[in-house]
Amino acid sequence: MNNLQKIWNMMKGYRLMYGVAILFMGFGAIFAYYSPLILRATIDSVIGTEAFSGRREIIWLFTALGGREVLSQRLWIPGILLVSSALVQGIFVFLSGYLAAKASEGSARDLRNRLYHHLQYLPFAYHARSEKGDLLQRCTSDVDTVRKFLALQLVQVGNAIFLVTVSLVVTFQVHVELAWVAMPIIPLATVASILFFGKIQSSFRRSDEAEAALTSMVQEHLTGIRVVRAFGREGYEYGRFRALNEDYRRVTMRLIQWFAAFWASTDIMSLTQVLAVICVGTLWAVQGTVTIGTLILFVSSVWMILWPVRQMGRVLVDMGKAFVAMERIQEILDQEPESMNPQGIRQKLTGAIEFKGVSLEYEPGSPVLQDLNFTIESGQTVGILGHTGSGKTSLVGLIAGFYAPTQGSISIDGVPLQDFDKAWLRRQVSLVLQEPFLYAKTIKRNIGVGARNISEVEIFEAARDASIHQSIVDFEAGYDTPVGERGVTLSGGQKQRVAIARALVAQAPILIFDDSLSALDTETDRAVQEAIRKRASDRTVMLISHRLSTLMKADLVLVMENGRLVEQGSPAQLLEHDGLFSRLHALQNQGIEV
Numbered sequence: 205m206n207n208l209q210k211i212w213n214m215m216k217g218y219r220l221m222y223g224v225a226i227l228f229m230g231f232g233a234i235f236a237y238y239s240p241l242i243l244r245a246t247i248d249s250v251i252g253t254e255a256f257s258g259r260r261e262i263i264w265l266f267t268a269l270g271g272r273e274v275l276s277q278r279l280w281i282p283g284i285l286l287v288s289s290a291l292v293q294g295i296f297v298f299l300s301g302y303l304a305a306k307a308s309e310g311s312a313r314d315l316r317n318r319l320y321h322h323l324q325y326l327p328f329a330y331h332a333r334s335e336k337g338d339l340l341q342r343c344t345s346d347v348d349t350v351r352k353f354l355a356l357q358l359v360q361v362g363n364a365i366f367l368v369t370v371s372l373v374v375t376f377q378v379h380v381e382l383a384w385v386a387m388p389i390i391p392l393a394t395v396a397s398i399l400f401f402g403k404i405q406s407s408f409r410r411s412d413e414a415e416a417a418l419t420s421m422v423q424e425h426l427t428g429i430r431v432v433r434a435f436g437r438e439g440y441e442y443g444r445f446r447a448l449n450e451d452y453r454r455v456t457m458r459l460i461q462w463f464a465a466f467w468a469s470t471d472i473m474s475l476t477q478v479l480a481v482i483c484v485g486t487l488w489a490v491q492g493t494v495t496i497g498t499l500i501l502f503v504s505s506v507w508m509i510l511w512p513v514r515q516m517g518r519v520l521v522d523m524g525k526a527f528v529a530m531e532r533i534q535e536i537l538d539q540e541p542e543s544m545n546p547q548g549i550r551q552k553l554t555g556a557i558e559f560k561g562v563s564l565e566y567e568p569g570s571p572v573l574q575d576l577n578f579t580i581e582s583g584q585t586v587g588i589l590g591h592t593g594s595g596k597t598s599l600v601g602l603i604a605g606f607y608a609p610t611q612g613s614i615s616i617d618g619v620p621l622q623d624f625d626k627a628w629l630r631r632q633v634s635l636v637l638q639e640p641f642l643y644a645k646t647i648k649r650n651i652g653v654g655a656r657n658i659s660e661v662e663i664f665e666a667a668r669d670a671s672i673h674q675s676i677v678d679f680e681a682g683y684d685t686p687v688g689e690r691g692v693t694l695s696g697g698q699k700q701r702v703a704i705a706r707a708l709v710a711q712a713p714i715l716i717f718d719d720s721l722s723a724l725d726t727e728t729d730r731a732v733q734e735a736i737r738k739r740a741s742d743r744t745v746m747l748i749s750h751r752l753s754t755l756m757k758a759d760l761v762l763v764m765e766n767g768r769l770v771e772q773g774s775p776a777q778l779l780e781h782d783g784l785f786s787r788l789h790a791l792q793n794q795g796i797e798v
């Protein structure tokens with residue numbers, strides 16, 4: 205699909221409106237020419253003594269209005285004609301601009317909707333490897349570049365084509381020789397524009413990439429500001445920013461230099477053209493082969509086409525920018541969305557999970573999980589223990605269907621995971637992430653976000669079970685307190701407890717806590733676990749944890765090492781072996797925190 209086709213697709217639903225906008229631009233161009241034609245007829249044939257000549261409609265109009273005898277006595281009539289043609293031209297230009305803006309705004313809104321919808325359904329793997337700042341730029345400023353091109357520039361192409369066509373028709377009809385003198389600017393400026401456009405395309409892309417790199421860096425820096433400050437990395441980060449900023453300046457400066465050269469050279473070209481018409485036209489006027497009215501018509505004509513033809517360069521440059529932006533947008537739209545299997549199974553689950561020979565590779569050839577085999581019965585509490593990077597998060601991510609295993613099979617209640625309706629499956633798994641994410645909404649809405657038709661009482665109870673109720677009611681606005689940038693700043697442990705309450709409220713048969721209790725102090729941890737056990741007695745609970753007290757209460761403990769399941773069994777069984785679990789037990793019994 206070429207770029208114009210992509211833009212054409214984007215304009216679905218607005219093409220007719222846009223076509224009418226270009227048509228009105230054409231009418232505007234035609235009426236733009238009536239003013240110099242009326243002026244020429246007035247100077248040569250009303251004030252002067254030449255016979256009416258040139259466009260038939262002008263001859264007809266002047267004759268119908270009484271011809272030379274009448275009009276020379278009433279010069280205000282050609283005056284009104286002049287003003288009227290300028291007025292009609294203005295109305296067409298206004299309508300054209302209005303319709304083009306309406307069509308482009310509508311197309312841009314639809315494109316943004318489509319992009320956002322598409323992004324929501326792209327696989328986790330895509331989101332994990334893409335830079336957020338870059339995605340943000342594609343969804344906002346790239347869409348805006350295309351919008352501006354449609355609203356302001358593309359209609360200019362129509363304007364230039366209509367103006368040049370009308371000017372060729374009119375000038376060649378009025379004076380062929382002078383028309384040959386006046387017109388070289390059209391091919392010259394067009395060729396200069398095309399060469400320039402070809403040259404500038406790659407510079408625009410580099411400038412966009414440099415801007416995206418800068419945005420990504422600022423976003424990353426602001427997100428991780430605590431780490432930056434804690435490790436005294438301000439100087440290093442500032443250095444990185446300066447380097448990227450300098451790169452952006454350098455690339456943009458090169459672009460500006462190209463622009464300056466283009467405008468300057470086409471300026472010289474244009475003025476030379478006007479000078480040629482004035483010199484040759486004046487000479488021929490002195491010799492009597494060109495009338496004063498014709499000379500005025502030609503000079504106005506050159507001025508009239510100069511601007512749109514020179515603008516062609518700008519239009520083509522903006523077209524280059526819009527094409528680059530459209531390509532970057534299309535790169536997102538071309539990504540295959542995750543298959544959600546909406547026709548898949550939606551059965552009530554009890555939470556029995558089975559892994560058979562499961563392996564996972566994020567990057568081909570680098571296994572993160574290898575040959576995992578285990579069975580979890582419904583209602584069991586499962587502890588997962590393992591060194592950092594051993595694959596615990598990856599394992600629970602597989603259960604929520606974030607990634608598909610590279611080998612082996614996973615089933616819940618005997619149904620292979622891939623046979624479920626994926627959206628439905630995810631609602632059966634409540635996951636509390638290691639780093640909980642809260643929306644910039646009220647605490648109440650944050651807790652109720654995963655549940656449908658939830659009552660306030662249920663939200664309060666879940667918050668009580670997550671040991672956060674008291675802290676919430678202590679806030680001035682209680683549960684209606686907004687969190688995030690414009691609300692209160694919650695501590696890490698408070699955030700986690702809100703996320704735990706959210707998971708508890710969701711009533712899913714499988715509850716997964718990815719190291720999310722470890723930020724709580726031992727006492728709160730114990731209280732929360734007690735509440736979970738009480739609430740979730742019939743649910744399967746998976747707890748990634750390094751706390752022995754948590755693991756000791758599990759029915760089953762899975763011990764991971766380098767992506768492999770090296771031990772599994774009840775805590776009592778594991779204590780009989782000399783493995784990671786019993787070593788942890790020994791260390792924590794000696795009071796050493798691991």
Ligand SMILES: Nc1ncnc2c1ncn2[C@@H]1O[C@H](COP(=O)(O)OP(=O)(O)OP(=O)(O)O)[C@@H](O)[C@H]1O
Binds near residue numbers: 329566596
């Ligand atoms: N989206 C991803 N793409 C590529 N590699 C990944 C991705 N997520 C995790 N990994 C890699 O997979 C390995 C296992 O990571 P995982 O987060 O599952 O371990 P973990 O045991 O949960 O670690 P931790 O206890 O530190 O949270 C790591 O080497 C990590 O770099």
